[in-house]
Amino acid sequence: MIGVSIIFMGGILTLFLGLNKPEQWSKNTSALLLLLASASSWFEYKGILNFDLLFKWVPQQMLDISGTTEWMSALLLFLGFMIMNIMPSNDKKGADIPALMLFSLSGGILLMGAEHFVMLFLGLEILSIPLFVLAGSNKDNLNSNEAALKYFIMGAFSTAILLLGTAFIYGGTGTLNLNEIQLKLSFASHFGEFPILLKAGLILVSVGLLFKVSAVPFHFWSPDVYEGSPNRIAVFMAVIVKISGFYTLGNIFNSFAPMSAWSEQWILPILGITILGGNIMAIGQSKVKRMLAYSSISHAGYLLLFILIPFEENINVLATYSFSYGLGTISLFYLMDQYSREDKEFSMYTALFSKNKLHGFLLIIATLSIAGVPSTIGFIAKYQLFSSAFAYNQSAVLIALVGSAISIAYYFKPFKYAFDNSGFEKTDNSERFELNLNSVYLLILIVITVIIGIFPTILEYLL
Amino acid sequence: MELLYIPLILALASTMLGKMLSNKWIWSGISLIAGFTLVLNLHCSHNFILSESIVDIPWLGDNIRFNLKVDGLTWLLLLLTNGLIPFIIASQSEDKVSKITPLIFLMQVGLNGVFMAFDGLLFYIFWELAMIPIYFITLIHSERERFKTTIRFFIYTFVGSLAMLASLIYLYGKTDYSSFSYDNLFAVNLNYAESIWVGSGFLLAFLIKIPVFPFHLWQPNTYVWAPSQGSMLLSGIMLKMGLYGLIRWYLLLVPESIDFYQPIVICLAVIGIVYGALIAIRQDDMKRIIAYSSLSHVGLITAGILTLSIDGLNGAGLQMLVHGVNVVGLFWGIGLIERTYKSRDLNDLGGIASKSKWFTIGFFLFVIGSVAAPLSNGFPGEFMLLKSLFNYNTTMVVFAGLTVILCAVYMLRLFQFSMLGEGKNESNKDMCISVNLELILFLILSITVILIGVFPQNLIDIINPSMDQILKELLNVKGVLS
Structure with missing residues (x-):
C-alpha cells in the first residue's frame, strides 16, 4: 500500500519538477522515488515498517495490497527502478515520460491488489x-x-x-x-x-x-x-x-x-x-x-x-x-x-x-x-x-x-x-x-x- | 567440496590474472598439484563403497539438498578428470591460454560435481553446468562452421537434458517425502508403462551424450572443428558423464525398464561399433578418424554396461579411464602435429618418425593402446567387455569383436600414413616437433598406457566394490537379474 502511495504522489511531483528544472532532475527524482517505494513496500511486507494508517483509506472489499501482493509490488517497483535507470532516454524533453511511467506502475499495482x-x-x-x-x-x-x-x-x-x-x-x-x-x-x-x-x-x-x-x-x-x-x-x-x-x-x-x-x-x-x-x-x-x-x-x-x-x-x-x-x-x-x-x-x-x-x-x-x-x-x-x-x-x-x-x-x-x-x-x-x-x-x-x-x-x- | 570450489577459484583467478599470468605452465602446475592432492585425499578418507556424504546441506528448500558422495567408480572418474585437466591445459598453444584456461577450470567444477552429486536436481545442474563452458570453448575457438556446429551440439544435448529433467521430476513426484535425494528416488517403484517413459528420458540424455549410434549426429563435426582442448574435454572426460549416468542414474533408478531397453540399447551400441569403425577407415582427416573411433569404442562400453554382469561393469569402468587417457593423448598428438606441420590431413603428412623420434614413440603408445594390443591399457578392459557380451549373446559378440580388427586397420593406417614413409608436402618436409616440456609431459602421459596395461588389477580393485554393490542392489532390492 505504501509503494503505490509514494509513486502516485511522486508522479505528480515529477510533473511539477519538469516545469522549471532540467530533464535529468525529473528522471533522477522518479528513480529515487521508485527505489524508496520498492524498499518501503518490501519492509512493509517483512513487517519491519508499519503503515497501517493507509489501509483505513480504502475499503477492504475493493483493494487489498498486503502479503504477497505487497511483495509483488515491491518487485514491480524494483524492476521499474532498473528500467528507469538503465534504459537511456532517447526523448528530448522530459518530465512527462517518467511521470507517465510512474502512473502506469501505480496502475499495475492497483490491478494486482x-x-x-x-x-x-x-x-x-x-x-x-x-x-x-x-x-x-x-x-x-x-x-x-x-x-x-x-x-x-x-x-x-x-x-x-x-x-x-x-x-x-x-x-x-x-x-x-x-x-x-x-x-x-x-x-x-x-x-x-x-x-x-x-x-x-x-x-x-x-x-x-x-x-x-x-x-x-x-x-x-x-x-x-x-x-x-x-x-x-x-x-x-x-x-x-x-x-x-x-x-x-x-x-x-x-x-x-x-x-x-x-x-x-x-x-x-x-x-x-x-x-x-x-x-x-x-x-x-x-x-x-x-x-x-x-x-x-x-x-x-x-x-x-x-x-x-x-x-x-x-x-x-x-x-x-x-x-x-x-x-x-x-x-x-x-x-x-x-x-x-x-x-x-x-x-x-x-x-x-x-x-x-x-x-x-x-x-x-x-x-x-x-x-x-x-x-x-x-x-x-x-x-x-x-x-x-x-x-x-x-x-x-x-x-x-x-x-x-x-x-x-x-x-x-x-x-x-x-x-x-x-x-x-x-x-x-x-x-x-x-x-x-x-x-x-x-x-x-x-x-x-x-x-x-x-x-x-x-x-x-x-x- | 574442495574439488568444486578450488577449480572455481582457479577459474576466477585465471580470468582476472589472464593478461598478467598467461603462462600455461603455471596454471597447469597449480591444477596438477591441487587435483591430485584433493583426489588422493578423498582416497585416504573413504573406502570404495558408498558411505556417508561428504557434504549434505539444504539447497533449495529442505527437499533438495547439496549432497555429495564418493565411491570407487566416482573416485576413478574424479582421478580421470582432475588428472587429465592439467595435461589438457598444458597442451594449449601459448596465444590462447588466457581465453581457454578459465573455461577449462569452470568445466572441471561441473564435471567433478556430476560425478559426486547424489541428489537428482544437483546432478542435473552440474550436468548442464559442464555443458556451458564447452559450448563457449567450441563456439569461440572452432576453426570453421562455428555457430552451426555448436548450436547443433547444444540443442542435441539440451533436448536430452530436458528429457532427463522431465523424468527426474516425475520420479520426484512419486517419492514418499517429495525429495530429490538419491536414496528416495531409488526407493520409488514404478509400474512397467511408467518405467518405459521415465527410462526413455534418462536414456535419451545419456545416449546423446555418449553418443550411441543414431544419436551421434552432433559428434563428428564438433570433435573435428573444435580446438584440440575442446575435443579432448568432450571425448576424454565429458562423454564419461553419459556412461556414468547410465550406470548410476539409469540402471539403479529405473531398473524396471531394463528388460525392455537392454536388447535395444545393446543392438544400437553394436551397430555403432561397426558403423563407427567402417567410417573411420575411409577418413583422411586425423581428427575425424579419432572421432569415429571414439564412437566405436564407447559403443562397446555401453554394450558392456547393459549386459549387467560384473565383468561388463568392471570392464566398462576400466575402459572409461583408459579411453579418456588414449583419446586425450591422440588429440594432443594431432594438435602437436597440426601446430608444427599446419595440417592434419593424412595426404599431406608422412615421415614424421624420421624427424621426431620421441614424439613418435609417445604417439605409437597411444595408438597401440587404442588398438588394445596385449599389455597396453586398452586390452584388459576390452577383453572383459567382450567376454561379458559373449555371455549375453554370442551373435552380438561376433559383430562387436570386429572392433578389434577394424580398429587395428584404421589406427595403423593413421600411424603409417602420418609417421612413416616420406613427407608428401615439400613445404613442411623438414620440420620436426621440438623436444620441450610439453613433449615430456606428452611422453609421461603415454607411459601410463603401458603402466595400466601391465597392472590393470589395481584399478579394478578400486571399481570392483562399487560395481559389486550396484549389482547387488539391482538383484536384492529391485529383483532384476533373478
Whole structure:
C-alpha cells in the first residue's frame, strides 16, 4: 500500500519538477522515488515498517495490497527502478515520460491488489492509458505513431471485452467482489453445472487480460507495438504489464477455482499454442527486437502454467519467475538498445565481447538465465514452475519443456556474432572498463542472476 | 567440496590474472598439484563403497539438498578428470591460454560435481553446468562452421537434458517425502508403462551424450572443428558423464525398464561399433578418424554396461579411464602435429618418425593402446567387455569383436600414413616437433598406457566394490537379474 502511495504522489511531483528544472532532475527524482517505494513496500511486507494508517483509506472489499501482493509490488517497483535507470532516454524533453511511467506502475499495482472488478478495471485503465501515450512518445518516428494507434485500438477493444465479461459475471453471481464470487461458486458447485452466463463471463474477462499479456491467439499487436515504441517503453510493456497481468489472471482464476476443471479445457490449448507458437515464430525473426517480442510471448505461455495450479500455495513460484523474467528481459533489451543500428538485425552484436567485456558477460548471463540453463535464476524459476505444475498437468509441462528446447535455437543466435571478431580492429579505448553508475547497475543485474542461481536459499529470505 | 570450489577459484583467478599470468605452465602446475592432492585425499578418507556424504546441506528448500558422495567408480572418474585437466591445459598453444584456461577450470567444477552429486536436481545442474563452458570453448575457438556446429551440439544435448529433467521430476513426484535425494528416488517403484517413459528420458540424455549410434549426429563435426582442448574435454572426460549416468542414474533408478531397453540399447551400441569403425577407415582427416573411433569404442562400453554382469561393469569402468587417457593423448598428438606441420590431413603428412623420434614413440603408445594390443591399457578392459557380451549373446559378440580388427586397420593406417614413409608436402618436409616440456609431459602421459596395461588389477580393485554393490542392489532390492 505504501509503494503505490509514494509513486502516485511522486508522479505528480515529477510533473511539477519538469516545469522549471532540467530533464535529468525529473528522471533522477522518479528513480529515487521508485527505489524508496520498492524498499518501503518490501519492509512493509517483512513487517519491519508499519503503515497501517493507509489501509483505513480504502475499503477492504475493493483493494487489498498486503502479503504477497505487497511483495509483488515491491518487485514491480524494483524492476521499474532498473528500467528507469538503465534504459537511456532517447526523448528530448522530459518530465512527462517518467511521470507517465510512474502512473502506469501505480496502475499495475492497483490491478494486482484488486479485490473487486471495478477496481480491476480501474487499475487496468491506469496501467494502459499512460502506455498508449508512451508508445507514441517518439513523435518523429512513423513506427512509434503506428504502435501507439495500434496499441490504443487493441487495448480499447480488449477493455471493452473485459467489461462485457464483467457484466456477465455480475449477471451470473450478483456480485463483483472476487472473494464473494469464490464463496458463491463454491456453494454453487454442489448443484451441478454452472450457468452459461458465468462461463461466458469468465472467458471474456480472460480474453481481455490475455490480450494485455499477449498470449497467442491475441498476440498480433505485440511484435509491432514493441518494435515501434521506444526501447524503454517496450521493455516496460514486456515486464511490468506482463507481470501484473499474470498476477491478476491468477487472482481471478483463484476466485473461479471451483470452475477450474472446466476452465482448464480451454486454458490448455491456449497455453500449448502460446508456448509453441511464440517459440517457433521467434526462430524466424531477423530483427532482434521482434525476436525479444516473440520470446516474451513464449514466456507468457510458460506463465500460463501458473493458471493451472492452485494460486495461494504456489504464489512464490510466480514471484520467482517474474523476478527472473524481469531481470533477463531488461538485460537483453538494454543490450539491444546499446548496439541497435539502422537495420536492427542480429549482426549488431558483432564482436560485442571484444568491444565491451561487461556487456559480453551480461549477454551470456542474461541469455542463459532467460533460456533456463542451470546456475542462473532463470533455471531456478523454471524448475519451480515446471515441477509444481507437473503434479497437476503433465502434458502441459511436457509442451513447456519442448518449448524450452526450441528456444535455444534463437536465444543463442547473438553468440554467433558476439564472438566473431572478423572485421573488428581493437582500439585503445574499446576495452577499458569504466566504473560509472550505469556499469554498477549492470553488475547488479549480473550478480543477482548468478548468485540466486547458485544459492537459491536467498529467495527464502527475500520472500 | 574442495574439488568444486578450488577449480572455481582457479577459474576466477585465471580470468582476472589472464593478461598478467598467461603462462600455461603455471596454471597447469597449480591444477596438477591441487587435483591430485584433493583426489588422493578423498582416497585416504573413504573406502570404495558408498558411505556417508561428504557434504549434505539444504539447497533449495529442505527437499533438495547439496549432497555429495564418493565411491570407487566416482573416485576413478574424479582421478580421470582432475588428472587429465592439467595435461589438457598444458597442451594449449601459448596465444590462447588466457581465453581457454578459465573455461577449462569452470568445466572441471561441473564435471567433478556430476560425478559426486547424489541428489537428482544437483546432478542435473552440474550436468548442464559442464555443458556451458564447452559450448563457449567450441563456439569461440572452432576453426570453421562455428555457430552451426555448436548450436547443433547444444540443442542435441539440451533436448536430452530436458528429457532427463522431465523424468527426474516425475520420479520426484512419486517419492514418499517429495525429495530429490538419491536414496528416495531409488526407493520409488514404478509400474512397467511408467518405467518405459521415465527410462526413455534418462536414456535419451545419456545416449546423446555418449553418443550411441543414431544419436551421434552432433559428434563428428564438433570433435573435428573444435580446438584440440575442446575435443579432448568432450571425448576424454565429458562423454564419461553419459556412461556414468547410465550406470548410476539409469540402471539403479529405473531398473524396471531394463528388460525392455537392454536388447535395444545393446543392438544400437553394436551397430555403432561397426558403423563407427567402417567410417573411420575411409577418413583422411586425423581428427575425424579419432572421432569415429571414439564412437566405436564407447559403443562397446555401453554394450558392456547393459549386459549387467560384473565383468561388463568392471570392464566398462576400466575402459572409461583408459579411453579418456588414449583419446586425450591422440588429440594432443594431432594438435602437436597440426601446430608444427599446419595440417592434419593424412595426404599431406608422412615421415614424421624420421624427424621426431620421441614424439613418435609417445604417439605409437597411444595408438597401440587404442588398438588394445596385449599389455597396453586398452586390452584388459576390452577383453572383459567382450567376454561379458559373449555371455549375453554370442551373435552380438561376433559383430562387436570386429572392433578389434577394424580398429587395428584404421589406427595403423593413421600411424603409417602420418609417421612413416616420406613427407608428401615439400613445404613442411623438414620440420620436426621440438623436444620441450610439453613433449615430456606428452611422453609421461603415454607411459601410463603401458603402466595400466601391465597392472590393470589395481584399478579394478578400486571399481570392483562399487560395481559389486550396484549389482547387488539391482538383484536384492529391485529383483532384476533373478
